[in-house]
Amino acid sequence: MVEFGKKLKERQYPEWQRYYINYKLMKKKVRQYVQQSQEGTQDRRHVLKEFSKMLDHQVEKTVLFFLEQQGHLAGRLRALGEKCEALIQPNDLAEVHALREAYRDLGQDLLKLLNFVEMNAIGVRKILKKFDKRFGYRFTDYYVTTRSNHPYSQLQQVFRHVGIGAVVGALSRNLSVFQNHGNSYLSIYDQPISALALQDPVIDEIKDAVERLTNSTNFLHFLGQHALIIEEESPRPSEEYIQDQRYHFVSLVLNLVNTFLYMVNTYIIVPTADKYSMSLGAAATLCGVIIGSMAVAQLVSSVYFSAWSNKSYFRPLVFSSIVLFFGNTLYAMAYDLDSLSILLIGRILCGLGSARAVNRRYISDCVPLKTRLKASAAFVSASALGMAAGPAFAGILQINKSFFGITLNENTLPGWVMAAAWFVYLLWLWISFKEPSREDEESHIGETSSGGQAEEDAVKDGLTQPLLLSSRTSEKFLDEEAELEIDESVESSEDSRKPASSIVEAYKLVTPPVKVQLLIYFMLKYAMEILLSESSVVTAYYFNWTTSSVAIFLALLGLTLLPVNVVVGNYISNMFEDRQILFAAEVFTCVGILLSFNVIFPYSVAQYVSGAFITFVSAEVLEGVNLSLLSKVMSSRLARGTYNGGLLSTEAGTLARVLADGTITLAGYLGQGLLLNVTLLPTLIIGVISIFATGYTYNSLY
Template identity: 70%
Template sequence: MVAFGKRLKERQIQEWQGYYINYKLMKKKVRHYAQQIEAGVEDRRHVLKDFSRMLDNQIEKIVLFLLEQQGVLATRITKLGEWQESLQQEPDISQLCELKEAYRAAGQDLLKLLYFVEINAIGLRKILKKFDKRFGYRFTNYYVKTRANHPYSQLQQVFKHVGIGAVVGAISRNLGELQDRQGSYLSIYDQPPLRLQDPIIDSMKTAADRLTHSTNFLNFLAQHALIMQEELPAPVEEEAEDQKYHFMSLLLNLANTFLYMVNTYIIVPTADDYATSLGAAATVCGIIIGAMAVAQVFSSVYFSAWSNRSYFRPLIFSSIVLLVGNIMYAMAYDLDSLAILLFGRLFCGLGSARAVNRRYISDCVPLKIRMQASAGFVSASALGMACGPALAGLLQSNFKIYKLTFNEDTLPGWVMALAWLIYLVWLWISFKEPVREVEANGTTEESNAAGAADNDALEKGATRPLLICSQDSQQRDFDEDEDPDEELEEAMPDETKKPVASLASAYRLLTPSVKVQLLIYFMLKYAMEVLLSESSVITAYYFNWNTTAVAIFLFCIGLTVLPVNVIVGSYISNMFEERQILLASEILVCVGILLSFHVIVQYTVPQYVISGLIMFVSAEVLEGVNLSLLSRVMSSRLSRGTYNGGLLSTEAGTIARVIADATITLAGYLGDKLLLNVTLLPSLVICMGSIIATIYTYNSLY
């Protein structure tokens, strides 16, 4: 295993090495503080003051070099602009080609500068987390609060790369004007970005986007998938590396995601009618809908483990189980059995292969298109959620074939069974099992995943001694050629370097910031599930809506997902920090919940629709920024393996849905009159708790 400090040094540009954050020195300094505090010769105030001063000096060194290099690039671009002006007067093909190459060379140097900023930003985050973990002072909170919001903030220069965007724009604009075919557009500002074919422009924009985390629709949408990325950026020369993958297999994974979401929500408009037709209360729809989520809690774990060995076999198993589950769901009507209905939904939940779908994208899709694949995963989920209720609204026939009844209650089961049968045949014919690295290179997946744990001294801090007391280690504390912390990391048992082996081990790696983000994810999934699952019962009681009206309402709500993400990803995320959007979205979810309560006045359709829309849209915005922040504050040991960050978030969301659906059924015993307020009350309490927790950890979300 190569320690994070060594990997950081390997990724540095050789001629700029003196201007990077001195991560090695600062790590030694943290250890020195531990020794001094243990010996009783330093107090907390002095440690905080001294470490703050050292960080300020490191950041100032980075920023001054950054400004100097920006000035050098600006001078080069100015001279190239003068050259371009002269060529417009007297065009020369050979000189135009030279000018293009000169702009590309400037773009390559800008890429180097973007990587310089990104590596320093990662190093700063790591050393702040290491300090907090070692001493428990919540130093990051203090440091970010005092430095980031100051009018003379140098920290913002590093984390927000102030000024570099202008250089990216200048090179992009001038290279765009030198393109042979510009169409009918007046300038690059009028034409779509995809028309700029020069690869250096795409590379610059990708690098800049990675620094800001979400500056366009695709980036923002892809964050919903919580597919962990490589921690350190790849060197410039590795960006163009070609990696092969099987497009049809990716498409089959996305189709599985879409069909599963359709399967989940296709019964929502009719579940209450189906329950009453079998002699149960309408609010038993909560259990019917939630049965799928109950089984998914368990299926997510074994599918995640299974995907360590294969992708094809778990997808085949998933399709067969879903086929059987939907047939059971449909036949429960003629068998007059609520138990078979529930078992059918449980079978559908046992076929949830979303963990496989996510792992396939993470492990088998090339890095250069992984963002688009992740966005496709989220889009397939969103479209499935919208199409499920819409399809239910269309299935309004009522007829019999032999002894089988086909009506609005059973048709969703029969249609989905047919869909999974067709998918199963397509999967068998077209899916290509990717070659495992263990077969190609003789290495295991775990050996590749070990690199993800390179920086985890902070997670291992609880298992290593605070102070190494040997005289030799004290003497070489600041020896430039030795790093005791890195030696300790190398000496740690192999199991501490691998992905975690159980949910309990994963839980122990969760910091307060991660726990708060998982709480937020739980909250938003709980609120959304209450809104969607009880919609048929609530609207029938208050407004006498039929199945078609409920289906149209749910379809319209589901259609807001992609447009909302376009707005947030393309505009709002450029104007505000993710943590600001996070807190604002939580507050809006809370407002939506408050507006949904039925108080003294008559409950009206506009009140229900507007409050539901505010709640749902705010929760969708919240999900994107929540998962983006979660991927940033989560341990790198959770980036791969069975018990990864995606599985933890899936489990949090699935458990939220289970509890929400159970709440609906239990509240039904109090009567339809109280159902709305009783189910909204837990949502409100959890939402307010998440807002308080977010404020408490706000400055650590940086």
């Protein structure tokens, strides 16, 4: 414990101490304001004015020091540049090495400065949130709006660090001079950005720090955000060692294959669910119940699979495969048994076999940090490909034969094919999966618990004693401190660091911004489920589309996910903030819904397809930025454990699918002619509500 505290102390910058935002002082002032407000001795207007003035002073102090240090770095860069030009013998390895080391030292100082800015940015966020919670006033909206949008904004220097790009660019260019890439590029400006990562490790670190502060991202980061695998904090070397020991590539592949097959299983029946329902004597719109019954069961399975993954990964995956095998077999046999009940039982079993919580937890717990981003992106890609492949397979399975009294047609083949796929997967899983050892993890947890008090003591003074930590680590400390103060109970500090132990406790950690993001996630999943699940019924009624036509349409929609994320991740997210993209995507989702209404007669294919395309693509974009913001505003206590942020989002999305499919079935009683408009109306209402909710919490989403 002493050793752990000593390491934290070594990371402090005592020479910069007075330039950090005095988080402890501002926290003390907030307490005084609350007390005075309760006693009625302080005017609210005076409180807002005084606190604004104090925060302005703290921000200004930090910004002026940052600009001063930035100038020093620029001066050192200029001096080093002059030495390079004066280098008489460019082949003198000793001189070249000395200059390169000088540039690397400068890079380390730049990284130190970026971490200084990051710590203060987190401090500003946290004190604003604390003020809003404790004083009961939306001060954040006022402060961020008036300060960040002003032409002389100092707040923008904290959150966007305007001008630092020139220093980063000069440093990168000069380091590239001393690095032999073995290519023909004349300078860094002639080569792709991805090639710069090969130059020097310090450039990678600086690039990551810049991205955290500017909301800059790329396709891999943006796609990985869909998985909502929250990094609780930067891992210590011991954690990285444990993850390396537990990591097994084939086991990761098996988790990804499970993800792919489950998404195929979910959507392979969509083009034919209405016809299967009619063949069993039910209405076509009962397809909503058939599709949604899987989601109903998933509401339960997400919880027990999440809890089960605390003890094992192999056993829940085996159980999942067995349940899905029997579920699909029953789904296929329902046709010959002429039983709608067996069909529904089969789909419920498929839902009970949903192991997505295990897939996500395996990536979060067992994949090393250096590989985790790619694994998260692969998880999302597997889901997207499964979503597209499911309807495509349904379009291919167009035969009508009978063997030994078993009918093979477009209704039953999806069940038989998926049963065979899960049987083969089960054999592969049994032979190849390697259960990660949990001994190292348990011993590490014990060490973490014993070192927890030293960690808390080292940071209890807030930002007046800064540490060179990652944003997630720093935010975690401040989150815990805020939670302890807001909760006036006698809960121990150790308990405050533990994951939520129940769904009720997890819900207590859900703040208004988190609630809004979960509402948005609910909305986008509701809209997508309405669009996909009723597509076969709507297109058959209005356009007489065949099963193959519906399958092609749904497959093409599913295939848009990856290219859309390429565009958003590489371009749009680098030009706009996440909250701006979020708001725009919500608006476009509602525009797509409005365009899909049948208000013009005759209803055309062009109108339906364009409305569906806008809705689906907008929802895809919305999902990425929504989960990105959700991971930022969510408490660090929801980063792991059974009742984690991934489970909350999964439950919200699954509930949306259940209600959407139920809406389709209920609307079917009004007739297929009214089905489209009746199901789109609640979708539009939820979309509009989410837009207003976003506006309400807009300035908290940064």
